[in-house]
Amino acid sequence: MNSNSKSTTLQLLNFKSLPIRTFWITSVAFFLCFFAWFGIVPFMPDVVRDLGLTPDQKWNSIIVAVSGTVFARLLIGKLCDKFGPRICYTWLLILGAIPVILIGFVQTPMQFIVCRLFIGFIGASFVITQFHTSIMFAPNIVGTANATSAGWGNLGGGANRLGMPLIAAAVVSFGIAETDAWRYSMIIAGVVCFLMGIVYFFFTQDTPDGNYKELKAKGELLQPKKDEVSFLSAVKDYRVWILFLVYAACFGMELTVYGTMDDYLQNTFNLERVTAGNLVLSFALMNIFARTLGGFFGDKFGKLKGLRGRVLFLAIILGIEGLMLSLFSGMTGLTLGIVFLVGFSLTVQMAEGATFSVVPFINNKAIGSISGIVGAGGNVGAFVAALVLKSKSAIAEKTAIAANQDLGQEAVEAAQAIASSQAVSSGYFIIGIFVVFTAVVSLAIKFSTEDEKAVAKEMKNIPAYS
Incomplete structure (x- = not known):
């Protein structure tokens, strides 16, 4: 693959540029996948009422939706390395649309849970998005391109x-x-994903130089020998697993914190549900720019300090993220609480962007496999953190209910809210400390002198770089 054909700029309105068109199409595809993946969330009260879900069944559906994504991300990365992003994204969108559509027809809790499991597979779209932008953009801009496409998709x-x-x-x-509106809404979301799969097939290209199939036929795309570069070699690289942990500490924690933040804001600061929900939504919308900033500064540090500079910025922003969350966990006043929550939201998304400003340089012959492993780390982190918060909160709430059951329903609910707030607060503090620890561990990511020189040489050959 010719690195000179990669785009050295991110001129978003230059639709004549193949990398820019690919950037837009992959960003829209990723957006639609996430839209469909979490599309059922606003309708959960209707689903619970319609299907008669028990609390355990409701939680199980949430857990399988995240769990399925872990395995899908691991698999799709390897497939991208072998078949290219165009074919992989096409089939993911088309096949992923099926359970999204089918969930509109479910009649039992088990059918609903199974559909959510398979819908979770479209979360693997993140890996293909990062892979496709990684091979379309040059080293000077790849971090910004990756971060922006992922942020807008999120x-x-x-x-x-x-x-x-x-x-x-x-x-x-x-x-x-x-009562049936949620069913039709999900069917519509699934049909749109299916149509996007067709668009992806006809309007994108695997690399700036052509599609994988054509390049292989011409002998221009050398497939690594099984014993040289493979999924196994990616698994053996310690740096990949540090980045797995890093992504668990940023994207995983973002999913978990925002998934529990509505109730926490209500219980801790006595906010109305609508107000709390709008606050959480506004923080999620910071992805428009925050994740891009992480990739942008990753690229800038890369210019100043080479590959080591990218790692240094990642460690710094990750450490600030953990500090913001730990400080937020101790806030009892709304004003300061919002200040630290905004700080957390900004830095956690910047850390996500910074992570994938490092990923493309670990092993350029196995970007797909590495992206899959690192991406899976985010979901593993979310799963573990959610279990920690759920267990702490459940124990505290049960204790509060038992201690106040003779004082009336109002007293029980008030005690339950306080107990939940305190338990989640301590959970957030623990998570914050874990993130700071991960920031320190990330400094162990090293690059060889040869890798540094190779990237430096490539950067010098980029005329548009500044």
């Missing part, structure tokens, strides 16, 4: 809180019963 996970109710309202206006 908006789908927040936009559905506004978009899905609007789709449901439109469905109802056509005479569909309000």
